[in-house]
Amino acid sequence: MQTIFSYIDRDTFVHRLHPVTKLGHVLLTLIIILIPYGPTLESALALSVWLAFSAVLWGIAGISLRQFWSLFKILLATFVFLILIQGFMYRGGEPLLVLGHLPISGGADLGVVTDAGLLFGLLLCVRVLVAVSALPLFISTTTISRVMAALNSMGVPNRFTFMFVSSLSFTNLIFEMWNSIIEAQKLRAFDIESMPLWQRARRAYVPVIVPLILLLFRKGNDLEVALKSRAFGSTHRPTQVEVLEVTWRDHLMVAVMLGVFGLCLWIRLFWK
């Protein structure tokens, strides 16, 4: 099943970029969301421009809108929470909806929803969306082997990059085992998923976690045998199999990224 965090095998402009260029996009995204924003139009515009830029990259990378929608759905509850909490708690702005009066310290009134509060809540949502839109773009368009090569090219030791990769494959294995064990226990009338939360916490996880740990020990042992049998840990300097090249695409991408980034900064700081 395709998820927003799995690699999509295509041959697009974004796929062909050097992983470090794509990490640059993630880094600039982080900077963009860390800039302080007030409930103003220019803040909304600056964030929207970067979000639109990321969306264009998603489109070029061939990531379907459905996956963007999946991401949005996951975050929907958070968005509603942010908008409501800021709507009621934000100090300042004109009242839009008065449900009563419950003033709290700092000047906010829990009974009043203000326009500035709503806008600030919306801005926070866009910020979250901007933040989470960058990483899936990187993961969906970069094979793990290219990530490894990029990490190695940045001087990360081979053992660490291998640990990173094997932990990813082990994570998948844990999920698969977890689901298999839950299914196996359901066959003995033990349905963890339909239990109330307090009951789950009290007794539900032992029948799942004990077999999981024991199975993981066994798998870990097999993995060690498989690794050693392929000379892992040899004294030779490991050969870099995946070759990464910086091409005109990377130069173009860096130029466009910096341009859009500069535009966002200008809108945020100077646009009136």
Next chain:
Amino acid sequence: MAVFGANGAGKSTLCYLLSGMIPNIYGGRRRGRVEVCGIDPWDHPINEIAQRCCMVLQDPEAQLFMPSLEMELAFGPANLGVPREEIMRRVEEALEVVGLKGLNRRNTNALSGGQKQRAALASVLTILPDLLVLDEPTSQLDPLGTKEVLEAIRNVREGHQVSILMTTHKTEEVMGLVDRCMVLKEGRVVALGPPEEVLSQVDLLEEAGVQPPTTARVFSAVSPWLPRGEALRPEADPDRAAGSLRRLLGAGALRLVPREVPESPGADAVGEPILQVQEVTFSYPGTPPVTALKEVSLDIRQGEFVGLIGQNGSGKSTLVKALVGLLRPQRGRILFKGEDLSRLSVGNIATRVGLVLQNPDYQLFSISAEREIAFGLENIGLAPERREERIHEVLEMVGLEHVRETFPFKLSFGDRRKLAVAAVLALGPEVLIMDEPTTAQDYRGRYLLAELAQRLRERDDRTIIMISHDMDLIARYADRLVVMYEGRVLLDGPTREVFREAEALRKTFLAPPTATQLAAGLASEGMPADLLTVDELLARLEKGGH
């Protein structure tokens, strides 16, 4: 060289000693001497031994950890600092040898079981070892996967200067592949020599817990009737074995005994429908969705022993999961005694239809065998005063009463499987489904659960559904076969009749049991072509006049 032996005979220990896993990973004490390609693995670090001797394990999942097939194959030589161009050349060559050419960029998770094991084999081939140690490389594969892996091993053998040592239980499949065989029993070598010599010693193999090839059993049984000096060697190819028997029949050394073939149990021999699958369709979500069951309809009757066969991916497991409520069909209905299962929870269904999984270790977690069984009984809310009685009953049924207070993980794999059966039986299901009861079992262990199922059927009139790739087992126990192919029921009928459909079975990469193939090869001599077991075949042969 093939190494045979029962579970615990020392096969894996031998592999670990040769590949240096002992003492580098597993501890132990050793007497005597081991020399692999001129070095003693005891005295060298494992990455040094790996340049001479590499090992492939039985579980393909545990051996693949890189994101793509190409990276997987490059991993070994890259660790040894082999230049990139040379690595890529070796990768291409290894992929071709194991029949995975063109799949360089494929994610290893997306490979089938047989492909994964071939990938594991290729991943050590790129190191160019002198010795390959394969520890039961086909034990977890379906017939197609087994065939693919053995074909790959044959290619490696023919195209590379590499020696291969392979442990296995599958005597029949490897007979035509190996130069020498070794039989281990309780840690000792009891036979060593060419396959036709070792595998013809039926009594010795039986005693060592190794399944003799069907042709060896037949030839051994008829050998006292042969003229002096006439000897038959076991054959990997049933047609050639049938040719030898035809020759003896023609020469008068053997004679056919006319006997009626037992009738297959008809619909009137069993009860009313207990499970009804009505036009069930199920698709797994994804882009695009994968339809695993396509309008499957099936009636299972009370007291039937049904064999469910087909390749991996044919829909067997999905069907079984739908029968126990783990998957809910998007279309169609499943009825248990007329009651729609979609209205019941998985727990409620478990008291009607029980499923015993391949691997008991996904279920067992308690501190004792009896607590393990009590767990299910608590879940269905059985009164405490009745639990003790039920625990005693099911432990006795599976023959584990003497270990009721033992920690389940201290039990042997076979006993853990029996305990998992007991835990399912305790819930009182009228239908018992067993998923591949022969997995990871040796010759003695493989019929253990099938025998148990047979007893339950005879004693309590329980209905048994058994998924298996083992055609000999299916032929011996099931009186009806359902063959799944691409999400549909391809064949459904009495076992004898289904095995007559050799052409249709070939489409699903399944073959009738060797005894049936031998009988078919003797049909021109008057042998009934639909025999199922060696015993049935031998009952129709006797000493000839000459």
